[in-house]
Amino acid sequence: MAKNEAFDEEMDRREYRRKRRIRNQMISYVVLALFVIGLAAGGIIGVKKIMKAVSDKRHTEELQKQLQELAEKEEEQAVVEAPAEPEEPVGEVDYLAEIVESSIAAMPLEDKVAGLFIVTPEVLTDTDVVIKAGDTTREKLGENAVGGLIYSAKNFKDSAQLTEMLQNTKVYSKYPIFLGVEEEGGAVSRVAEAGLADNIGPMGEIGASGDAALAQEAGAVIGGYLAGFGFNLNFGPVADVAAEGDTVIGDRSFGGDVNLVSPMVAAAVTGMQDGGISVCLKYFPGLGSTSEDVRDGMAATEKTLEEFQAADFPAFQAGIDAGAELVMVSHLSVPGITGDNTPCSLSPQVITDVLRGQLGYQGIVVTDAMNVAAIMDYYTDEEAAVKALQAGADMILMPDNYQAAYQGVLDAVNNGTLSEDRINESLRRIYRVKKKDKIEE
Numbered sequence: 387m388a389k390n391e392a393f394d395e396e397m398d399r400r401e402y403r404r405k406r407r408i409r410n411q412m413i414s415y416v417v418l419a420l421f422v423i424g425l426a427a428g429g430i431i432g433v434k435k436i437m438k439a440v441s442d443k444r445h446t447e448e449l450q451k452q453l454q455e456l457a458e459k460e461e462e463q464a465v466v467e468a469p470a471e472p473e474e475p476v477g478e479v480d481y482l483a484e485i486v487e488s489s490i491a492a493m494p495l496e497d498k499v500a501g502l503f504i505v506t507p508e509v510l511t512d513t514d515v516v517i518k519a520g521d522t523t524r525e526k527l528g529e530n531a532v533g534g535l536i537y538s539a540k541n542f543k544d545s546a547q548l549t550e551m552l553q554n555t556k557v558y559s560k561y562p563i564f565l566g567v568e569e570e571g572g573a574v575s576r577v578a579e580a581g582l583a584d585n586i587g588p589m590g591e592i593g594a595s596g597d598a599a600l601a602q603e604a605g606a607v608i609g610g611y612l613a614g615f616g617f618n619l620n621f622g623p624v625a626d627v628a629a630e631g632d633t634v635i636g637d638r639s640f641g642g643d644v645n646l647v648s649p650m651v652a653a654a655v656t657g658m659q660d661g662g663i664s665v666c667l668k669y670f671p672g673l674g675s676t677s678e679d680v681r682d683g684m685a686a687t688e689k690t691l692e693e694f695q696a697a698d699f700p701a702f703q704a705g706i707d708a709g710a711e712l713v714m715v716s717h718l719s720v721p722g723i724t725g726d727n728t729p730c731s732l733s734p735q736v737i738t739d740v741l742r743g744q745l746g747y748q749g750i751v752v753t754d755a756m757n758v759a760a761i762m763d764y765y766t767d768e769e770a771a772v773k774a775l776q777a778g779a780d781m782i783l784m785p786d787n788y789q790a791a792y793q794g795v796l797d798a799v800n801n802g803t804l805s806e807d808r809i810n811e812s813l814r815r816i817y818r819v820k821k822k823d824k825i826e827e
Contacts, residue, residue, distance in 0.1 A: 486817040489561075490810055497531040497561070498809050499796045501816065502775070504534035504564060504752065504783045507541060507555075515540050517547060519554035527559045530792075533781060533816060534564030534619065542580035545615070552616030562820035564664070566619035569608050570638055574622070583611045589623060589654070590637030593646060598653040601640065605657025613662045621714065623654040625667045625701045626674040634685075635674050642674075644697055648704035655708040664819055667705045669716035669754060670741060671730060672698030676718060680760035686719040686727060691740070694723070703745055711819045712750040713741065715779065717760040729760055732770065737778035750815050751779045757786040768794025775804060780812035 490498070507516035510526050535555065542548045552565050567576050572588030579585075586604045593601075605623070612620055627647050628639035640650035651667070658665050671694050678685035689697075702713070715737055717729040723736055730736040731753040741747050753774050756762075761770050771782050771791040775798075785791035798804040 570622040588637040593640030602653035602657040605654035609658035609661030652708040666712035668714035690722040
């Protein structure tokens with residue numbers, strides 16, 4: 387019995403081990419199957435990732451290639467369409483400045499000072515009436531290198547004589563020279579007065595029409611015949627606004643309404659300068675509100691700066707904006723601006739603070755004729771010339787005694803009252819106008 391029980395126990399153990407082995411094998415098979423399945427799945431995913439990476443790389447390379455080709459194509463087009471630029475671009479202003487500086491640097495001080503004056507041909511040559519430019523003109527221009535000459539009707543006999551006189555004068559002058567005249571139209575028209583051109587009539591009549599195109603046409607006519615004779619400077623047009631009752635300017639002005647006068651002035655400036663004539667606006671800050679004449683003595687007005695700004699300055703501003711290369715400052719006394727009776731032509735408040743500062747004018751400032759009572763009754767020629775330059779003027783027109791005025795300025799530079807730099811400052815403005823046609827197109 388005991389033997390049988392032992393046998394049964396042994397059989398039970400064997401059966402248990404067999405079942406456990408089978409179970410373990412099954413587990414192993416399951417694990418192996420799962421491992422194989424996982425490996426297969428991972429392989430598939432990995433392959434997909436690899437394939438995707440390869441595809442992405444190819445796509446990226448293709449995209450980069452397309453972008454590069456597009457960039458190269460755009461670059462080629464840009465090179466074809468872009469205008470060629472100089473390695474060191476030089477503007478017209480810089481080029482003109484170089485010419486001006488070179489011209490000034492070569493001038494002795496005596497010639498620099500003389501270049502600030504505009505005189506009559508009679509003063510230059512010390513003769514009664516000049517109707518030709520010959521040996522005397524050549525000699526005197528060598529001794530006195532004045533910046534300009536202003537002519538009147540007595541200097542004109544006929545077209546051929548006038549043309550030859552002006553041409554010879556240009557040739558005889560060792561520096562570029564202004565050859566100017568007053569040709570406003572109407573009563574102040576020196577060439578027309580001599581019978582060498584048709585008088586277009588007073589500007590007041592053109593202003594009354596209200597048509598600025600007529601002012602431009604009138605300016606073009608004047609500029610055309612002046613340039614044809616050989617002039618290069620016109621002391622006009624008048625930019626004054628004539629107040630009611632004015633007896634000084636009268637119909638030389640386009641009218642009494644600044645809103646009408648302003649476009650007329652701009653149009654006249656455009657017409658004249660398009661023909662090659664430099665224009666000189668006059669008479670800043672405005673003579674239209676006075677009945678006194680500076681030729682007879684002091685002329686004054688009680689107008690304030692604000693009143694001038696409203697009633698007069700817009701007309702001058704219009705002419706400046708249109709390109710006027712010179713502005714003439716009058717001898718009017720304006721205590722409302724200067725604080726005393728100093729003539730505007732000698733006033734730094736008027737020239738430097740107002741004309742240059744407020745109106746922004748950077749061109750040539752020339753005085754009105756200095757041989758009038760408003761100047762001569764109160765100043766010597768030397769004093770007036772020096773004070774005008776100290777105030778900011780660039781050119782002195784018709785001093786009563788040119789030699790005295792010239793020597794006064796020269797002495798002022800030599801004794802330090804005026805600096806040579808101050809003289810050069812004015813010459814730069816003058817020569818920017820005189821040398822403008824030297825710019826290569």
